[in-house]
Structures are given as structure tokens and as C-alpha cells.
Amino acid sequence: MELRHLRYLVAVVDEGGFTRAAEALHVAQPGISSQLRQLERELGQPLLDRSGGSVTLTAAGEAVLPYARAALAAAAGVREAIDELTGLMTGQLAIGTVASFSSPAFGLPRLIADFHLDHPGIDLTLTESPTDPLLDALRSGRVDVAFLGLRTVPPHGLSTEVLWTDEVVAAGPGLPERITVAGLADRAVYTFPTWTSIRIAFDEACERAAFHPRVAFETTAPPILVDLAARADGVAVLPSSAVPGHTSFDPPLYSRVAMAWRSDVPVSPAARAFLAHTRKAAGI
Incomplete structure (x- = not known):
């Protein structure tokens, strides 16, 4: 063999x-x-x-x-x-991300570009995918590091590190200062797709409350969500960083965006360098 x-x-x-x-x-x-x-x-x-x-x-x-x-x-x-021992960092690095990856602190294109400038010998590939296929790609070794929305229960066989959190809030006409997820029962909901960190947090809260929201529209573009909610007397559910005036949920909801990698095999030098680079960029 x-x-x-x-x-x-x-x-x-x-x-x-x-x-x-x-x-x-x-x-x-x-x-x-x-x-x-x-x-x-x-x-x-x-x-x-x-x-x-x-x-x-x-x-x-x-x-x-x-x-x-x-x-x-x-x-x-x-x-x-x-190569790492001799100071010549080479190899391949496969990065996966949900399509809605964004951060108040940094964006993925700049993160990757800066890493490539520091390590030009590493060949980078980027794959966009929903969360569950990304987890499968990580476990199979087709992806080395992934950025994704983190659920309450950590994924089995993977290490994760939260890069940032964002409060999940509601925006729409006539909303009080605070509201429960069940308080949206009479309103159409405009929110992010199911594989995003915002939607994961919202769906988990609805599941805990045994509430089934009436989701009328999904997009990762907050201005569209806010505009639709205002025109249709609905409610936009989105990150607080995307809308200045909003209603907080009771209890508060927070989405978590994390980077993930396999915990059952050694991390390659290229992946280890990228993890360190990302931590530095995220200020953690």
C-alpha cells in the first residue's frame, strides 16, 4: 500500500x-x-x-x-x-464559511488577504456553504477551518472558538421596548436564513418557548428586512448592529459566530497560523 x-x-x-x-x-x-x-x-x-x-x-x-x-x-x-521549523510556511489551507459571514470588527476578504500577504507560500481555497454541510466538510477533512453560526450544543468532534456575539433584536412598527418571541404571534416575521447565526439563535429561542413563528421572508440584507417589516406591519428579526432603533427580546438573545476545526487530528501548521491570525484580528 x-x-x-x-x-x-x-x-x-x-x-x-x-x-x-x-x-x-x-x-x-x-x-x-x-x-x-x-x-x-x-x-x-x-x-x-x-x-x-x-x-x-x-x-x-x-x-x-x-x-x-x-x-x-x-x-x-x-x-x-x-517547512515550519525552517521558517518556510507552505502547504494548503481550505477555509469554509457561511455566506453571511460578517463582523463589526473585520471582514473575511480582508482577513484572508492579510494572511496571504504574511504567508504567500500557503495556497488558500474558500468554500461558502450552509452550516450543516460545513460541519460535514470539517469532519471529513475537506475543510480545515470554518466560520459558522454556533448552536447552544457544540458540534461533536470539533473545537470551536467564539469570535464575536451580537444581540438578536426585533424592529417594526408599534413594538414595545422589550418583547418575548411568543409576542410575535400576530406578526409576520422577516429574518435571516436558517443557516445563519442570527436565525440559529432565534429558532432555538422559539423552540424553547414552543412557539412557531410565521416567517414570511428570508434574506441576509438587513435594510430589506426592515423595509418589508415597516411596509407590511411585520417584524424584522436581525442583529442589533444592523439597525439603530430596535426592540430587545426578553430574555435577551445573542447570536454567536465561531471558527471551528477538527479536534481529533493534529492541526496543520498552516491552519494553526490561520487560527492565530484570526484570533489577533478578532482581538481575542
Whole structure:
């Protein structure tokens, strides 16, 4: 068994087939197929089901895949550790984020640009995705660090660090100074999509209160939410930093935006440098 066997297996799974894997790795497709059959003979089990229109993992393949990813990550980590020791920071870093990522202190484009200036030898990729797919990508190793809304119960198998919190408030005509989530029962709600930190906090509060809000519109653009609420006698639920005059919830609601990474494998030098860079930018 050699690393190239494991690299080919992971590529076929991630790319969804032999042809696209060959294109991604810049090798001939028959070579990938031949090498994987050699690996299957060595293990005594088929790893890929080739019988259908697409290539899928067998039960043995499902069991082997996490170890293949870990072995490739460990091999890359050996090289990166030596580079870090000699002061030459190189490698690859995959960053994931919810599409609504924003902060009163800093923005992701500037964060990444500044990091790249400090570490030009690190190849960066950025993926936008809702929270749950981001968590899956982190656990599978396809993403090294992710920025996402944090639920009350921390995600299993991941380390998280809160970068900032923002109060979740209501805005709309005729609202009192404070209101419960159940107090929105007679109003249409205009708020953020379900995968954002604002919506996660609001939905969890509604669940605790056994209240089902009537969500009429979703967007990550606060001015649109405020305008719709005013025109339709509804309520906009959004971060306090996005609207000057607002109504606080009782009890208060707070969204939490965090960065997350795997806790069950060593953090690569590139990811470790990026985590430190982000902490510094967030002032923590």
C-alpha cells in the first residue's frame, strides 16, 4: 500500500468518478483504475462499487476512507512541520464559511488577504456553504477551518472558538421596548436564513418557548428586512448592529459566530497560523 493508492481513492470519492479524478490529479484514468484494483486485491475487499452509473463506496470503502484521509493529512503534515521549523510556511489551507459571514470588527476578504500577504507560500481555497454541510466538510477533512453560526450544543468532534456575539433584536412598527418571541404571534416575521447565526439563535429561542413563528421572508440584507417589516406591519428579526432603533427580546438573545476545526487530528501548521491570525484580528 502506497500513498498514491490512498490519494487516488480519495480523489475518486471527492470528484465523483474516475474521469474527474484523473483530470484533477492530471493522470491517466486507466492508471487510477489499475492502482485502485491493486489496492483492493491487497486488502482483499472491494472498496468501490462500479456496477451502477456512478462509482460509490462499498462498506469496506466507507470504513477505509477516513483512514485514507488521515494518512494523507499526516503525510502532508510531515512536510509542513519541517517547512515550519525552517521558517518556510507552505502547504494548503481550505477555509469554509457561511455566506453571511460578517463582523463589526473585520471582514473575511480582508482577513484572508492579510494572511496571504504574511504567508504567500500557503495556497488558500474558500468554500461558502450552509452550516450543516460545513460541519460535514470539517469532519471529513475537506475543510480545515470554518466560520459558522454556533448552536447552544457544540458540534461533536470539533473545537470551536467564539469570535464575536451580537444581540438578536426585533424592529417594526408599534413594538414595545422589550418583547418575548411568543409576542410575535400576530406578526409576520422577516429574518435571516436558517443557516445563519442570527436565525440559529432565534429558532432555538422559539423552540424553547414552543412557539412557531410565521416567517414570511428570508434574506441576509438587513435594510430589506426592515423595509418589508415597516411596509407590511411585520417584524424584522436581525442583529442589533444592523439597525439603530430596535426592540430587545426578553430574555435577551445573542447570536454567536465561531471558527471551528477538527479536534481529533493534529492541526496543520498552516491552519494553526490561520487560527492565530484570526484570533489577533478578532482581538481575542
